[in-house]
Amino acid sequence: MKTDAKISQQNNEAVSILKEFEHILKDRAGYLKKARKPVVAWSSVYTPEEILYAGGLMPFRITGEDQPESSKSRAVMSGGVCPYVLSCLEEGMEGVYESLKGIVLVNTCDARRRLYDAWRFYVKTPLVYIIDLPKMTTGDSIEYFTKEVSLFKTAIEKHFKCKIDKKSLEKSITIYNETRNMLSQLYELRKQENPPISGVETLAVIKAAMIMERNAFNDNLHKLLRSLKNSAPNSAVKKQRILITGSYFDQSSLIELVEKMGAVVVCEDLSNGIKYFEGNVETNEEPIRALARYYLMKSPCARMVDSETRFKNILKLVKAYKADGVIYFSLKFCDSNLIDFPYQKNQLEQNGIRVLFLEGERTLVNMSQLKTRIQAFLEMNGDLWK
Amino acid sequence: MEIAEERNLNRRLQLKKLLEISKEHAVQRKSPFYTLRASHKRVNVIANFFRKAYREDSKVAFRSVIMPTEIFFAMDVVPVCLETVSAMLASSGLSPYALNIAEQNHYSKDICSFTRCTLGAAIDNFLPTPDFLACTSYYCDDTGKLFNILGKMYGKEYYLLDIPYDYKAEDSVEYLSKQIREMVTLLEKSLGEKLDPDRLSETICLANEARNYFMKVNELRTNIPAPISGGEAIDYAALLAFTWGSKEMVDVCKMLYEDVKEKVEENKRLKKTSTRPRILWRHLRPYYNDSLIEYIEKDLGCDIVFEEINFIHWDEMNPRDPYSSIARKLLSDPAVGDVKHWLDAIFPTVDKYKIDALISFAHWGCRQLASTNQIVKTALEKKGIPLLELSSDCIDGRDYSFQQLKTRLQAFIEIVGGKK
Numbered sequence: 001m002k003t004d005a006k007i008s009q010q011n012n013e014a015v016s017i018l019k020e021f022e023h024i025l026k027d028r029a030g031y032l033k034k035a036r037k038p039v040v041a042w043s044s045v046y047t048p049e050e051i052l053y054a055g056g057l058m059p060f061r062i063t064g065e066d067q068p069e070s071s072k073s074r075a076v077m078s079g080g081v082c083p084y085v086l087s088c089l090e091e092g093m094e095g096v097y098e099s100l101k102g103i104v105l106v107n108t109c110d111a112r113r114r115l116y117d118a119w120r121f122y123v124k125t126p127l128v129y130i131i132d133l134p135k136m137t138t139g140d141s142i143e144y145f146t147k148e149v150s151l152f153k154t155a156i157e158k159h160f161k162c163k164i165d166k167k168s169l170e171k172s173i174t175i176y177n178e179t180r181n182m183l184s185q186l187y188e189l190r191k192q193e194n195p196p197i198s199g200v201e202t203l204a205v206i207k208a209a210m211i212m213e214r215n216a217f218n219d220n221l222h223k224l225l226r227s228l229k230n231s232a233p234n235s236a237v238k239k240q241r242i243l244i245t246g247s248y249f250d251q252s253s254l255i256e257l258v259e260k261m262g263a264v265v266v267c268e269d270l271s272n273g274i275k276y277f278e279g280n281v282e283t284n285e286e287p288i289r290a291l292a293r294y295y296l297m298k299s300p301c302a303r304m305v306d307s308e309t310r311f312k313n314i315l316k317l318v319k320a321y322k323a324d325g326v327i328y329f330s331l332k333f334c335d336s337n338l339i340d341f342p343y344q345k346n347q348l349e350q351n352g353i354r355v356l357f358l359e360g361e362r363t364l365v366n367m368s369q370l371k372t373r374i375q376a377f378l379e380m381n382g383d384l385w386k
Numbered sequence: 387m388e389i390a391e392e393r394n395l396n397r398r399l400q401l402k403k404l405l406e407i408s409k410e411h412a413v414q415r416k417s418p419f420y421t422l423r424a425s426h427k428r429v430n431v432i433a434n435f436f437r438k439a440y441r442e443d444s445k446v447a448f449r450s451v452i453m454p455t456e457i458f459f460a461m462d463v464v465p466v467c468l469e470t471v472s473a474m475l476a477s478s479g480l481s482p483y484a485l486n487i488a489e490q491n492h493y494s495k496d497i498c499s500f501t502r503c504t505l506g507a508a509i510d511n512f513l514p515t516p517d518f519l520a521c522t523s524y525y526c527d528d529t530g531k532l533f534n535i536l537g538k539m540y541g542k543e544y545y546l547l548d549i550p551y552d553y554k555a556e557d558s559v560e561y562l563s564k565q566i567r568e569m570v571t572l573l574e575k576s577l578g579e580k581l582d583p584d585r586l587s588e589t590i591c592l593a594n595e596a597r598n599y600f601m602k603v604n605e606l607r608t609n610i611p612a613p614i615s616g617g618e619a620i621d622y623a624a625l626l627a628f629t630w631g632s633k634e635m636v637d638v639c640k641m642l643y644e645d646v647k648e649k650v651e652e653n654k655r656l657k658k659t660s661t662r663p664r665i666l667w668r669h670l671r672p673y674y675n676d677s678l679i680e681y682i683e684k685d686l687g688c689d690i691v692f693e694e695i696n697f698i699h700w701d702e703m704n705p706r707d708p709y710s711s712i713a714r715k716l717l718s719d720p721a722v723g724d725v726k727h728w729l730d731a732i733f734p735t736v737d738k739y740k741i742d743a744l745i746s747f748a749h750w751g752c753r754q755l756a757s758t759n760q761i762v763k764t765a766l767e768k769k770g771i772p773l774l775e776l777s778s779d780c781i782d783g784r785d786y787s788f789q790q791l792k793t794r795l796q797a798f799i800e801i802v803g804g805k806k
Contacts, residue, residue, distance in 0.1 A: 080750065081753050109527050111753060135530055359494070
């Protein structure tokens with residue numbers, strides 16, 4: 001069954017922009033090779049990208065997509081480690097990004113902490129840096145994280161021999177806030193009964209945001225938004241609305257499967273989703289502190305200790321996007337998400353929201369099995385918002 | 387009913403439940419390794435603390451492995467180390483029962499079995515209801531999530547000590563000290579009583595005293611032949627399971643020192659020597675089955691001469707500056723920060739104990755350790771020390787395959803024996 005929630009083929013401008021995004025994502029290494037600035041990878045959405053941008057660098061999110069099999073990294077880390085982390089290390093060991101001048105990791109979990117160790121040991125990247133991230137949000141942890149962000153800035157300045165002053169940071173924050181505001185507007189469109197953009201298409205937009213040169217992305221997104229807002233509404237066919245939450249997730253095949261079965265993915269409570277851009281960095285505060293506060297106070301994923309705060313945020317999103325059900329996706333060996341799942345499931349079900357748990361490797365296999373499970377899940381969901 | 391009475395009633399029922407489960411599922415096992423008076427005393431001390439935790443009038447805190455216990459003893463709180471509880475359940479044959487309950491409640495089998503076993507025990511309600519819960523962000527991600535969930539389950543306050551990554555920075559000491567003070571404030575509020583600073587100084591002194599005895603034991607263990615078997619020593623797990631700050635632990639360490647000293651003197655008197663391969667052990671062991679360690683020490687004729695988990699990495703604490711001292715103790719743990727911290731601890735140990743090989747017990751789910759084994763292996767190879775990684779499980783024996791481990795061990799020890 002075809003989904004009607006997608007960019008209309010009549011909207012030439014939007015289709016063309018999306019094709020451009022998809023073209024870049026198909027050859028990430030090729031795109032980065034043409035970058036005119038030193039290329040620096042980052043892994044976690046807790047990374048203050050603005051600092052890299054202000055330092056005249058080209059930040060991009062490492063995804064591991066080019067090396068999903070991870071045979072070398074498994075041998076040096078362990079087979080029982082997050083497949084996303086293994087695939088990232090594999091990309092490093094295979095030299096996928098020839099022009100890579102640095103990689104920034106955040107101490108979000110054991111796997112990424114050890115990725116830092118393994119990267120330093122096995123990959124010859126000129127700068128390998130780790131930012132510590134508190135597990136709680138208190139006054140003291142914000143102070144602590146502010147110092148961490150400041151140390152990070154100093155390290156970037158020292159290594160790349162650049163000066164990141166207040167003015168350049170403020171400018172960088174403004175540009176990134178512009179991205180955030182536009183992506184928020186895009187997600188607002190998905191609250192409509194028939195969103196003008198599908199989950200698959202939205203994922204492509206988010207991933208493009210994480211690799212493209214910032215100004216170029218903002219220009220394209222601005223045009224895309226304008227086209228979508230001006231386009232005629234999709235035909236009024238009601239679809240079941242699904243929210244996805246969980247681990248690192250970039251499986252467009254899964255979203256496509258859900259949407260081909262007649263549902264629509266309306267929101268992703270994920271790093272490749274709303275967590276990348278929600279909110280704004282304060283512009284009337286000292287920039288380093290503002291960045292620290294913004295990144296630490298993001299709505300929590302499972303790595304932050306308090307499950308209740310996470311649940312409240314998921315519930316808020318379910319209500320805002322009128323989701324009929326939640327797919328909770330965990331990468332294999334993602335301890336934070338695996339341990340948090342029963343709590344989140346219980347809480348959501350007590351609020352009348354059905355949850356489907358899916359667990360997977362870096363790339364999904366057993367699609368027919370997944371199809372059966374998703375089909376059963378969609379059939380069992382009622383329309384809560386009739 | 388008064389809240390305290392309800393809690394007390396809970397503990398009576400919880401103990402009753404544990405006894406019923408034990409009657410149905412437990413197996414009687416006696417450690418084949420315990421030859422020293424101190425080892426039996428240590429077991430009794432831990433068992434007594436655990437029994438005390440079920441008493442109506444006890445103040446109880448659930449704690450994670452490296453959470454300092456000096457503060458708890460200063461307030462007469464019984465600290466229950468949840469990882470130790472999992473080990474005790476495994477040792478008694480009760481871990482499959484608890485693990486099944488966890489899995490029936492949607493906790494994945496890929497989660498560390500120490501965590502799953504605790505969760506199962508808590509869900510089935512045979513752990514003593516705590517008054518407070520406290521954990522640290524190391525060693526792993528599981529800890530904070532586990533304690534957060536348990537705090538909600540029991541409706542009790544919990545505190546996470548978030549240990550900074552940079553273990554060398556003075557700022558880290560300050561940040562962590564502040565958190566420890568905050569934890570004390572929360573503990574005081576939970577118990578409705580204040581911590582007496584003099585009591586805390588006392589327990590710090592007791593921890594120092596126990597530490598000094600244990601360091602002497604560690605020195606004695608450099609002697610050849612090994613005065614204590616690894617099978618016996620592993621269970622001390624000083625870094626993890628010790629009740630630092632209690633008078634009982636001072637007595638255990640003092641007795642241990644006397645026992646080991648006597649053994650060393652006896653060996654010297656008898657002019658005993660040994661050419662057995664000397665093994666450094668990384669992590670823990672299967673608690674439901676002793677065959678692995680027995681095989682290494684008896685059949686393969688090796689000596690496990692030292693264990694990472696008995697390495698005293700911290701300086702004597704200052705009783706007049708307890709919070710900073712405790713912070714420094716935590717930060718000095720080799721598991722904190724990057725893998726270099728670990729390597730800096732392992733290299734001198736290898737030299738000091740004249741190690742021939744390292745065996746790393748890769749407990750399933752302990753990703754933060756297993757993912758460093760190859761780095762440690764490569765680093766040790768430069769010193770001519772081989773490393774063997776044995777993948778198995780400390781708590782979940784349902785898929786335990788001794789034969790597989792045996793085959794790998796045989797081949798490895800042949801190489802080690804050949805090098806000597």
